[in-house]
Amino acid sequence: MSASRKAFGSLAKAMTLGLLRDRAAVFFMLAFPLMFLALFGALFKNSETPKVNLVQIGQVQAFDKLPSELDDVLDITKSTDRDQALEDVRNGDQDAVIWQHGKEIELRFSQADPAKAGSVQSIVNSVVQQANIAATGKPPAYRLAPGTVEDKSMKAIQFFTPGLLGWAIAMGGVFGTAITLVNWRKKRILRRLWLAPIGPGPVIAARIGVTLGLALAQMAIFLAVATLPFYGLEMTGSWWLAVPLVACGSLAFMSIGLVVGAWAKSEEAANGLAQIIVLPMAFLSGSFFPLDQAPGWVQAVSGVFPLKHLVTATESVLSRGGGWGDALPVMGGLLLFAAVLTAVAAKIFRWDAA
Amino acid sequence: MTAAIKAEGLRKRYGDVRAVDGVGLTVGRGEFFGILGPNGAGKTTTLEILEGLRRPDEGTAELLGQSSWPRNPDLLKRIGVQLQASAFFEKLTAREQIHTFASLYGVGPERADAMLETVGLTEKAGTREDQLSGGQAQRLSIACALVHDPELVFLDEPTTGLDPQARRNLWDLLRQINSEGRTVVLTTHYMDEAEELCDRVAVMDAGRVLRTGPPRELVAELGVDSLEDVFLQLTGREYRE
CATH class of the missing domain: 1.10.238 (Recoverin; domain 1)
Structure with a gap:
């Protein structure tokens, strides 16, 4: 038993060193997805609360004392050149222009973005109404007490973290496994291991151990980056359920890698086939953008990919407050997928390159 | 003591190709044994059957008194x-x-x-x-x-592609391994190497063993000058793939 454990340990070490010393592998499995996270996270950071850019010409009394809540939605620039300001609105550089003309408050805005046009009107309208009430000297009859509910539409980072993490784990599982299998067959390490007095157990266990270790390392790094204050990922209650989910997912991707590696004759072929599988899978699984708007058939097709289920379930436990009910069926499905594809790989497995 | 290797009637076919076609070999303990043959003669396949990497279609191979197929971890340690x-x-x-x-x-x-x-x-x-x-x-x-x-060592073309210095160096190493009491089996297509190192050689072609014996005896038996002549006389001069 201890001989098997020793063999497991040394094989796992050999595989880990081989992986870490392969700069291209480290780049594609770790740095590349992380770059996407850093980039997407920064690009879409403020996309949920677009500010309204308002140009104020001269004095507008209603706007003298603005409540501070409006700072989040309203960005006011003061100017004296009304023609220039109107031109800016026409060009789309500014959203609206406001000026006072006696008792009239004039507002000009563009209809190019209807959502923005709507919010310009309602914001300015509410400010003016409040000013009117204040001008009567009476306390307002009604007060609105606003509060938020847990929102179905989330901050971008809440969505990108599970999506891109899933993609990274898929690359690690599929590429790492497929290339190693082809390489070991080509270099006859498989044969050499056959001639060593160890069973298949330590070899398989070492491969699984390294794949899981890589996936969990990817997860730790992703979460560490995403929870930086700059990106501001907020993990919900049962976020730790993402750990077993990622483990099951990486086994499913490993099984894809086994099929690719068993089929492909060269590393180039394995690389190409893995790319053909992973990239479309990532797009159709919502790794890069949400699939809510996608046509029904796309959503149906994406259902066959383990990545889609991994991303959905991870997003649920990580960002949406989901629990066991969301995670457990997906874990079962991923393991079943892994079992079926491993059986397929065993069927087409070859010892020799010839 | 049982022989280091005892193989009888080994046959292995790949489609229509008879890679190994009735090979029998006996190698004694401590012997330095060479398997010679042109490319495609079946040397490597024979070696792989002996090692237990491949299952023969027919025949048996015993190493150190134990069958090499099915895979036997106790034997593999040796x-x-x-x-x-x-x-x-x-x-x-x-x-x-x-x-x-x-x-x-x-x-x-x-x-x-x-x-x-x-x-x-x-x-x-x-x-x-x-x-x-x-x-x-x-x-x-x-x-x-x-x-x-290990008690028994298999080397498949260990000196192919080496420069003369590296080759001589390796010969010394192989002699040393053998002198420590290990049985060494190697394949090669360098006749000088076989003549220099091996106690006995088997000349193979087309999946069969054509002749077995000490290099010097084979030279004498066929009345030629060197093992290379023995080889060419037995296997012919036409090009091989």
Whole structure:
């Protein structure tokens, strides 16, 4: 038993060193997805609360004392050149222009973005109404007490973290496994291991151990980056359920890698086939953008990919407050997928390159 | 004591090709035995059947008194194998390679380092496999095959592609291995190598053993000048694939 454990340990070490010393592998499995996270996270950071850019010409009394809540939605620039300001609105550089003309408050805005046009009107309208009430000297009859509910539409980072993490784990599982299998067959390490007095157990266990270790390392790094204050990922209650989910997912991707590696004759072929599988899978699984708007058939097709289920379930436990009910069926499905594809790989497995 | 190798009636067919077509061999303990033959003669397939890598369609192969098929871990501990392509783990240094193989056989790192010293690679211990020269890679691969102190060693074309210096060096190493009491079986298509090293050789062609015997006796028997002449007389002069 201890001989098997020793063999497991040394094989796992050999595989880990081989992986870490392969700069291209480290780049594609770790740095590349992380770059996407850093980039997407920064690009879409403020996309949920677009500010309204308002140009104020001269004095507008209603706007003298603005409540501070409006700072989040309203960005006011003061100017004296009304023609220039109107031109800016026409060009789309500014959203609206406001000026006072006696008792009239004039507002000009563009209809190019209807959502923005709507919010310009309602914001300015509410400010003016409040000013009117204040001008009567009476306390307002009604007060609105606003509060938020847990929102179905989330901050971008809440969505990108599970999506891109899933993609990274898929690359690690599929590429790492497929290339190693082809390489070991080509270099006859498989044969050499056959001639060593160890069973298949330590070899398989070492491969699984390294794949899981890589996936969990990817997860730790992703979460560490995403929870930086700059990106501001907020993990919900049962976020730790993402750990077993990622483990099951990486086994499913490993099984894809086994099929690719068993089929492909060269590393180039394995690389190409893995790319053909992973990239479309990532797009159709919502790794890069949400699939809510996608046509029904796309959503149906994406259902066959383990990545889609991994991303959905991870997003649920990580960002949406989901629990066991969301995670457990997906874990079962991923393991079943892994079992079926491993059986397929065993069927087409070859010892020799010839 | 049983023979180191006792093979009878080995046959292996790939489609229409009879790679091995009725091979019988007996190799005594402590013998240095060479399998000679042109490319495609069936040397490597014969070796792989003997090692237990492939199952013969017909026939039996016994190593040290135990059948090599099905796979038998107890027997595998007693044999050392160097495959034709050097089976190294990617991106690992010479020392890491031999330590990995050593641990597969339950051998400690001290013994692995000593083996590296034996083949003269201590200075190259920190060099990655792809940075080793052909001769260094072959020596490392032989060291990996010997790390668990096997009684019987198989070497498949160990000197192919080496320069004369590296080849002579390796010969010394192989003689040393044999003089320590190990049985050594190698394939080669260098006749001078076989003449120099082997106690007995088997000349193969088209999947059969044409002649077996000590090199000098074969030369005398066929009335020619060298083992090369024996080889050419037995296997003909036409080109091989």
